[in-house]
Amino acid sequence: MSMTSSKPALRYFTLAFAVTAGGLVLSAFLGWSVHRTVSGMLNVLFITAVLSVLEISLSFDNAIVNANKLRDMSHKWQQRFLTWGILIAVFGMRIVFPLAVVCIAAKIGPWAAIELAWARPEQYAHIMEGARIPISAFGGTFLMMVALSYFFDPDKDVNWLPGVERLMVKVAGAKLLVVTIVIGVITILSNLFDDRTGIVFLQSAIWGLLTFLLVDVLGQYLDNHAGKKAVGQAGLGAFLYLEVLDASFSFDGVIGAFALTQNLFIIAIGLGIGAMYVRSMTIMLVEKGTLNEFKYLENGAFWSILVLALVMFAHVEFHVPEAFTGLIGAVLIGASFWASLQANKHEA
Numbered sequence: 001m002s003m004t005s006s007k008p009a010l011r012y013f014t015l016a017f018a019v020t021a022g023g024l025v026l027s028a029f030l031g032w033s034v035h036r037t038v039s040g041m042l043n044v045l046f047i048t049a050v051l052s053v054l055e056i057s058l059s060f061d062n063a064i065v066n067a068n069k070l071r072d073m074s075h076k077w078q079q080r081f082l083t084w085g086i087l088i089a090v091f092g093m094r095i096v097f098p099l100a101v102v103c104i105a106a107k108i109g110p111w112a113a114i115e116l117a118w119a120r121p122e123q124y125a126h127i128m129e130g131a132r133i134p135i136s137a138f139g140g141t142f143l144m145m146v147a148l149s150y151f152f153d154p155d156k157d158v159n160w161l162p163g164v165e166r167l168m169v170k171v172a173g174a175k176l177l178v179v180t181i182v183i184g185v186i187t188i189l190s191n192l193f194d195d196r197t198g199i200v201f202l203q204s205a206i207w208g209l210l211t212f213l214l215v216d217v218l219g220q221y222l223d224n225h226a227g228k229k230a231v232g233q234a235g236l237g238a239f240l241y242l243e244v245l246d247a248s249f250s251f252d253g254v255i256g257a258f259a260l261t262q263n264l265f266i267i268a269i270g271l272g273i274g275a276m277y278v279r280s281m282t283i284m285l286v287e288k289g290t291l292n293e294f295k296y297l298e299n300g301a302f303w304s305i306l307v308l309a310l311v312m313f314a315h316v317e318f319h320v321p322e323a324f325t326g327l328i329g330a331v332l333i334g335a336s337f338w339a340s341l342q343a344n345k346h347e348a
Contacts, residue, residue: 012284015082016276023273024048030265047261048270054257055274057326061308061333062249063278064301065146066242067285073238078286081239082279088243089275093250094268101131121262128258133197133316134204140312141186141208142248147306148178149216160299160336182209189313201316208248215241249308250275295343300336304329 024045031044070078102113105127117124150156151165152172159165171177186209190202218237250271257267285291291298311325 007287009284009288012287013277013280016273016280019276020052020273023052023269027266027269030263030269034263044263044266047266048273050260051257051267051270052273052277054260054326055271056277057330058308059249059274059278060281061301061304061329062246063281063285064291064298064333065245065305066278066282067291068298068301069238069242070282071286071291077236077239078283081242082283085239085243085246086276086279089246089250089272089279091268093247094254094271094275095264097247097250098128098254098264098267101135102127105131117264121264124264125258125262128254133200136312136315137186137201137204138208138211139248140309140315141182141205142212142244143305143312144182144185144309145178145209145212146245146248147302147309148181150302151306152178158295158299160296160303160339165299179209179213189316193316197316211244215244246275293344294337294340296336296340297333298336300333300339303336304332307332 027044027048028041031041034044035041066081070081073081099110099113099117102108102116102124103110106113106116108116113124151168154169154172156165156169156172159169186202186205190198190205192198193201218240221237254267254271257271261267307328308325311320311328314320
């Protein structure tokens with residue numbers, strides 16, 4: 001968009017506030033249904049609030065990257081991302097995805113998986129934990145491709161950390177360099193694990209790499225496709241890219257949420273509320289022109305994504321607290337924001 005919006009910032013979060021109110025009411029009902037005590041209900045409300053804040057802290061960099069892609073899309077596709085995208089994010093990634101994992105791992109039907117989540121949440125959480133390796137490998141590889149593709153871009157002209165980022169830009173002309181780097185990283189990591197873990201890790205990582213390449217190729221094709229439907233198709237390509245990117249961000253949060261509660265429905269409500277704020281924040285960043293005003297903010301977000309990719313790889317063997325991951329992202333984005341302010345003062 002060429003013009004920035006004068007809409008008050010809080011207006012962007014009207015729907016998010018409504019979803020928050022509805023989610024908290026639903027959490028209170030769920031807490032009372034399960035515990036039949038006021039203290040139990042309040043505990044469920046507290047967990048829901050913590051999950052919402054956790055999702056926002058982990059996904060702020062996601063909002064910045066989304067805004068970078070969305071600002072080149074039409075208003076129609078921006079609204080579709082906010083409406084259709086939130087349905088996919090909440091129901092797809094927070095409910096359907098974990099249910100699908102349990103269905104495949106336990107070889108049971110969807111309804112049996114729902115019954116398992118409600119009646120035996122401990123067993124359900126154990127099955128989800130068993131899927132941690134392929135999920136971390138897939139998501140980490142996809143996010144690493146996203147981050148490195150940004151830094152190794154010959155057309156990139158804004159460098160926050162000039163010593164490192166300028167070097168990346170200089171060698172960015174080499175074909176398939178990013179793919180080569182990522183394949184090298186996942187191959188080395190797979191050899192650090194035992195044979196079974198290494199095979200599962202490498203296979204899942206390759207699928208993450210292929211998914212990125214397929215989505216990227218599809219997006220480029222639709223962007224360059226001539227014809228009357230070119231604009232709409234280009235919007236579709238960017239929409240698909242953003243949804244896969246959101247899914248990769250969600251993997252870590254969904255798995256980590258089971259450390260707070262084993263109730264799938266509480267997780268879906270809490271993370272869903274957080275996802276709604278991330279969507280609203282994304283639209284606000286686009287319409288307010290924030291990325292243009294703070295030029296290093298985007299760089300900080302992609303460094304945060306690269307760190308998140310490495311953290312997801314580490315999750316294969318170690319437990320990294322989600323609060324720590326969110327703190328790293330907040331520090332990187334905060335530092336890039338401060339650097340942007342300093343740069344604006346210097347230019348003024």
